[in-house]
Amino acid sequence: MQTSITSFIDQLNIQYPVITHNGAQIFCPRTKRILYRQSFALTDSIAATLATLAKLENIEIMYFMNEEIYTNEKGPLIQIFEAKEELTVFEQIPTLQNEYVTKIIIAHTNQALLTAIEQQINAEYPAICTTFSEPEYLELLPTNTSKGNALTFLKNNYLDPARQVITFGNNLNDIPLVSEADIGIAVLNAHPELKRVSTFVLEKTNQEDAIADYLEKLQLTKVMA
Structure with a gap:
């Protein structure tokens, strides 16, 4: 829900639209508007x-x-x-x-x-x-609702087509999201079906800060390049 992620939006200063309700809604933190809603x-x-x-x-x-x-x-x-x-x-x-x-x-x-x-x-x-x-x-x-369909809406209407989209997931409801991304990543303890459709699987679980670890290594690679 939008209300459950407000603290994360504030802590990370997220400006891009945020997919909520498993893809049924997209909220823009910058304009405080609902960009997309299904019911x-x-x-x-x-x-x-x-x-x-x-x-x-x-x-x-x-x-x-x-x-x-x-x-x-x-x-x-x-x-x-x-x-x-x-x-x-x-x-x-x-x-x-x-x-x-x-x-x-x-x-x-x-x-x-x-x-x-x-x-x-x-x-x-x-x-x-x-x-x-x-x-x-x-x-x-609702009909045709998934995180993947919401991401498709964002890519078609708001995201720069020149940029690659990276997504992370751990459960079955993340399969459409990971499949729609340019690079779809599963954490180590992800559902086996999600791992099968992912670009690759991380070495850590989501209890071990897998995404933060990946982003830190990615940033370090860029600095050393």
Whole structure:
């Protein structure tokens, strides 16, 4: 979310547009404007399907609407999400039918169950995109939404075509982003499928500051050249 990355934008003085919500939104720090936004309507049918899923044991569902997050019931996975992202998930949901959401996260510790739910969603609602941001988090996104499609939008409208685009990733939802870049890089502990489509794999994990290490070595190479 935009609100969860504001501190990083400020610390790093980022001026270029920032992709958020797994590709559903692009925010420009310099102009404070949303350059690109995708959403989908929670039709009666989708809302009914989600209500049925919410009754399954230990299923937790988060609705992302207008830079706020809502849930029916806050379980342990949502609490972990709040701590990690330094965000608050509200346990009171506004009227959902026919509201527009940026994305939905269905959370559970059993990835096999989430994969079965993903297959059901894909079969019943082919216009909804699905991806895993973590093994415990299945994300439902608007039509044709991905980090890769958002990067394509930036390349076509805002980025200098003479410059190369480098991206880094670690999970399945980063595959479109890495694939769309001129140079797509996976950290050492990345998902095997992401490693297969990457230009190369780093020697360190994202817990070992892999990206910072790569950038420092890149800078050193330029200085010595």
